[in-house]
Amino acid sequence: MSYSDYESVIGLEIHAQLSTKSKLFCSCSTEFGGADNENTCPICLGMPGTLPVVNALAIEYAIKIGLSLNCTVNHNSVFARKNYFYPDLSKGYQISQFEKPIAEKGEVQFYLNGERRKVGITRAHIEEDAGKSIHQGDSTLVNYNRSSVPLVEIVSDPVMTSPQEAAEYARTVRSILLYLGVCDGNLEEGSMRCDCNVSVRKKNEAELGTRTELKNINSFRFIEKAIQYEIERQIDLLESGDKVVQETRLYDSAKNKTLSMRSKEEAHDYRYFPDPDLLAIPAPSNLVKEIESKMPELPVEKAERFCKSYQVTSDDAFVLTQSREMAQYFEDVVSRCEEPRLAVSWVIVELLGKLNDSKLEISESPVGASALGDLLSLIKDGTISGKIAKTVFSTMYEKGGSALEIVESQGLKQISDDSALIQIIEEVIETNPDQVAQYKSGKEKVFGFFVGQVMKLTKGQANPAKVNDLLKEKLS
Amino acid sequence: MIDAKTVEDISKLARLTLSTEEKKRFTDQLSQILIHFKELDKLNTDSVEPLLTPTPLESPLRIDVVERKTTVSENLENAPDRTGNAFRVPPVV
Amino acid sequence: MKLDTPIHQLVKKLKLGELKSLDLVRESFNQIERLDSDIQSFVLLNEKAEEAADKVDQKLAQGEDVGILAGIPIAVKEMFCVKNMETTACSKILKGFVPPYSASVVNKVEAEGAIIIGKTNCDEFAMGSSNESSTNGIVRNPWDFKHVPGGSSGGSAACVASRMVSASFGTDTGGSIRQPASFTGVVGLKPTYGRVSRYGIVAFASSLDQAGPMTLNVRDAALMLEAMAGHDPLDSTCSKQPIEEWSNQIQEDVHGKVIGLPKEYFDDGLSDEVRGSLESLIGSLERGGAKFIEIDLPHTKYAVSSYYIICTSEASSNLARYDGVRFGKRSSSSTDLDALYMNTRSEGFGDEVKRRIMLGTFALSSGYYDAYYLKACRVRRLIQEDFIGAFKKCDAILGPVATTPAFQIGERIDDPVKMYLNDIYTLSANLAGLPGISVPVSVSDKGLPIGVQLIAPHFMEQTLFDIGKKIEVLTGWNQRCPDVV
Incomplete structure (x- = not known):
């Protein structure tokens, strides 16, 4: 038996918490981390007679998400009640969407190992989150701060075929959400949650296998690992003659296993019906067009544009478009110095290196885009060498100041004047007769020694290209 | 029209425990009611849109502003059991 | 007796200083003490009523504009949340629940100066047509204690009829204001769906419930509606x-008014006494200048089924929140969560409520949703279309409220189907969202009141008040x- 006799079918359900200030159906704050039940009110606690009123911004965000996923946005989509009993569900039903969601039939594109992939989006709908129940000793404690926080649930078509693809899809969706500014995509804190539906079947089998749903996965790495484990677990079961049970399984990251949830798996009859306390959600085409006109360029399009316009490799483009802020920074640097290739390496290697070390976000960078652009202009016009530029950059990063100020105050200008360089070169040649002899007898490696000496005498400010040419001339 | 097993399933869905007597009584009564409902089958409604909200109403949307309506203590006042400011229930099995 | 005086006259006297609110409130409490141990219309009295009345009197004395209901004692059905007063919907499951908020409509009338005297008895969760299913005991019809006052707003009707208050609030989902109004000889209005806010009213059936006033005369009902109605940002519907x-614009003259008589309402089910009352009234109205035409509401016979499927479906979901977790009565000694739910709900709900929850759960469940819930909603549209068609030919519709005057206590309680069929004339207006009013017209040979019902197009309550006043x-x-x- 080989695992490669089988193929896997994977679909992801991503729940994105919208970053509105107030909840979906009441004016309580959505701020994370409050004290128990600090952000609750009779409405999100489901007290008798209370009624929901929709948050307009949440609808706008949901429409944006639908558009960014290339979905059709439905006018007059319907809120439906999903009825079940659980302590964190304050009304005994969740207000969600069922038959007519706000967005459906879309598509997302991304790159996997250099190949372009397309994953269909079945639907995106808006719903309220539930509260949190925590088990403590012989009771369960319930906190409803999260109850009624707005969520958009994005359901992919079940068309992914590998754990890597699923993780990349999830990363792409997250990136889109961050670009739109509608969700902070924090998997650890739970503002974005990924549930994975996994099934396997023998290759060339038309029928889908029984699927399981994996929950409690809070990083992209764990998405890959959890799905991988589950695929193998299912194949092992089938190979030993057992059946896969349709159930929800929790991922245990410490043990790298998926575990069946201990509670009895009952088939849920949610008895969905349109919520009579709410009206249909208006999303007329003029509103949708207006929202569309204000949408930002999304990551994949931006990355492609970078590749075309700036000759950036796709790997580099991916890094640069990781966030809107990063992409904007890069483009600002390019427009300042007009040297895209310099900009790419400096932003990705030098700047990001320092930011990662000091644990800062791009928006907190002590060196602004125009300042960096100016520095790169000095390299471009030969005022300083690339090596010197690095020291200047360090000073700019730690102490501030403009590149030009630092270069002038520290006398770091590159020496490119031929006569000045020739003088120094002749001095070096004179004072190192042994090495000259070695070089002339054929030891070409000694050339580096002369370069080094020239650099030492010029405190690194000699124009390296010129030094090379002139040394060659003088040593011949 | 409706058998005892269905009544039992429904009562579970609705989180109601019924005594044997109640099960029998409700099965009878619900059956009678459902017989009455059967008359709706006589109507052909294939091309009729369901009516959900009976009056034409404008859709109200709320502006995204935080407003505190009640205090935590007011919200927990009616809690049958609590630990601090959390509601307390027996464990989920 | 002061509480016998129409509200608009009382308000005038109060504003002129000829009368004090405190006196009205005291009269109210005296009347309650005298009669309510028999009638049982109140479940809770407001200890702060006299204090509130005093405040109003002081403001009036200083010439302040207190509102259109300044100083008037009113009662509120136990389905309405009143802040800091126990609100139970007459159910065990909400025993001890004290809401930190009031229903919007309660806030509105208090802002107009009204004094809340207390909470009135009703069928548990407003589910019933006789007020025999309350956990607070049976309400008796003030006209004859052996008879029901009607339901579910039995207490609200009885306390107005017995002059314990000037007016009361009821809720009407399938006739629960209009039918008890008819049985107790008072005026009861169910406004257009969406006219009055539902926020803070314990929900029974969300697309059918409406709060409305019960008063001694039509003009008072109009005045009460002015205080109760209006947009509420807390209610999306x-x-x-x-x-x-409305109260100042009442036009008694019915010349030129065309009134429709649905032939389906005048069938064999209608008792002779009610029929006789109606026919006599029709004659009088004709002599008064109104024109009558026969209209057809062909889907009437499907209304009871459509109604009971929809209201129980919505109720089964609305009542899921009563689980003993956050408020209300929790069953003691449940070792696990499931037991907590089962015990709390089974102990907390009465038979009628359980029956309706089960019916609704069934109608929404997988495999039955299309045949029951969705079907009922389609039929609902047909019923509404019947009315829309009828209103092209007439200004208002006249018909009976119930097949008979008030029936005896215990007479129909064991037969749910028979009880449901009681509502045949009233529930169509709820399905269609139309405003309806019950106006008392006569007393039967046995001494029980008989009322008639007017139905008007959406938001045309003025028509109801106009014709209602003429009938009066x-x-x-x-x-x-x-x-x-």
């Missing part, structure tokens, strides 16, 4: 239609009173 000055004048009802009062 509350209309932005402006409040009109023609019948000479003039706030007739039960003997015990």
